[in-house]
Amino acid sequence: MRGRVLSLAALAGFAGLLIYASFGLPNRGDASAALNGPLSPAGTPNAATHYIRNPERDAKTPNMVTVILADYRGYDTMGEETVILTAGLICFLILRRTRSRP
Amino acid sequence: MGKFILGHYAYWFIFVLMALGFYGLVVKRNLVKKLIGLAIFQVAIIMFYVSSAVKTGATIPIIDPALGTADTSRYINPLQHCLMLTAIVVGVATSGVAYALVITIWKRYKTLDEKELLERMKDDADPE
Amino acid sequence: MTRNENDVIISLMSRVVSPFIMLFALYVIFHGHYSPGGGFQGGTMLAAAVILVRLAVGNDLAQKQFPRAWATPLGSVGVLIYWGTGFTALVFGGNFLDYKFLPLAMEAAWRRHFGILSIEVGVGLAVMGILTAIYDDLLEGDPRG
Numbered sequence: 001m002r003g004r005v006l007s008l009a010a011l012a013g014f015a016g017l018l019i020y021a022s023f024g025l026p027n028r029g030d031a032s033a034a035l036n037g038p039l040s041p042a043g044t045p046n047a048a049t050h051y052i053r054n055p056e057r058d059a060k061t062p063n064m065v066t067v068i069l070a071d072y073r074g075y076d077t078m079g080e081e082t083v084i085l086t087a088g089l090i091c092f093l094i095l096r097r098t099r100s101r102p
Numbered sequence: 103m104g105k106f107i108l109g110h111y112a113y114w115f116i117f118v119l120m121a122l123g124f125y126g127l128v129v130k131r132n133l134v135k136k137l138i139g140l141a142i143f144q145v146a147i148i149m150f151y152v153s154s155a156v157k158t159g160a161t162i163p164i165i166d167p168a169l170g171t172a173d174t175s176r177y178i179n180p181l182q183h184c185l186m187l188t189a190i191v192v193g194v195a196t197s198g199v200a201y202a203l204v205i206t207i208w209k210r211y212k213t214l215d216e217k218e219l220l221e222r223m224k225d226d227a228d229p230e
Numbered sequence: 231m232t233r234n235e236n237d238v239i240i241s242l243m244s245r246v247v248s249p250f251i252m253l254f255a256l257y258v259i260f261h262g263h264y265s266p267g268g269g270f271q272g273g274t275m276l277a278a279a280v281i282l283v284r285l286a287v288g289n290d291l292a293q294k295q296f297p298r299a300w301a302t303p304l305g306s307v308g309v310l311i312y313w314g315t316g317f318t319a320l321v322f323g324g325n326f327l328d329y330k331f332l333p334l335a336m337e338a339a340w341r342r343h344f345g346i347l348s349i350e351v352g353v354g355l356a357v358m359g360i361l362t363a364i365y366d367d368l369l370e371g372d373p374r375g
């Protein structure tokens with residue numbers, strides 16, 4: 001009983017901490033927030049604005065998400081494919097029974 | 103105050119879901135229930151990222167020839183969608199590996215309860 | 231739960247629907263430049279088409295459509311296509327995965343277009359192979375065979 005109350009209190013504390021941390025986020029849907037503007041807070045060109053303006057010119061492809069995934073951020077997709085292959089090989093090595101048991 | 107709540111309520115629902123997933127991961131004793139809690143936690147994080155990408159009055163991130171690309175507030179932010187595609191697929195792969203490990207644990211120790219499992223592992227290690 | 235290999239309706243309809251799912255999945259992969267889609271989405275749908283027949287007809291009969299031994303090599307072929315495109319760009323003078331240097335006879339923007347297409351095909355094949363392999367491996371320990 002005490003364990004249940006303690007775990008529920010920890011759960012409420014976790015959710016309360018996250019909700020308190022979300023007070024600093026900009027309003028959802030605000031097109032003039034810092035993450036959607038032309039310059040990032042550090043003064044460098046904003047990545048999202050660059051990725052919206054340039055796919056048609058660079059790769060003749062209307063779909064921005066495909067161009068980001070395969071062209072501008074192709075290394076991350078390569079790493080992810082390696083993760084998928086590794087997961088498949090792990091399942092193969094753990095679970096396949098050997099055919100010939102003497 | 104109303105504008106603040108309208109701009110943030112979606113995040114609060116997602117944080118409640120995140121807390122529920124975390125509860126399942128930590129408090130439950132069955133291994134499969136822990137993995138279900140982990141999956142709920144991953145889905146909550148994906149939803150949080152994707153819901154932070156919207157802009158009011160904007161359309162999907164595919165360049166429309168009628169709109170052009172001069173005004174970037176007509177398209178929603180494509181960066182979060184790209185990152186979350188990777189996250190979804192990696193989540194599926196790690197869930198597959200986790201369930202393979204659960205099957206191996208069941209075959210070896212014949213239990214999936216955390217306390218029972220630790221006792222049987224200790225009994226296994228002691229006689230050596 | 232009874233085995234449903236003798237259920238005629240489920241068995242027939244799943245075998246009829248599965249090729250159409252594969253066709254739509256190929257559409258999603260190749261049309262990923264112009265509409266939402268791309269490699270991961272199409273690869274998952276291809277795996278769904280294969281797993282549907284395995285669920286409906288039973289694991290033994292479904293080997294005629296897609297044998298168990300093809301799944302993991304297909305995943306490796308997909309990763310090979312991805313890395314092959316990257317190394318082709320490296321061999322012809324550019325950086326790794328820099329599609330402007332692929333040996334195609336067209337201008338630079340169209341070379342990047344086709345570089346992205348070959349990447350997506352590789353990713354689609356890899357995801358299909360590995361998801362089917364994970365399903366088959368999780369079913370190995372089934373005591374009913």
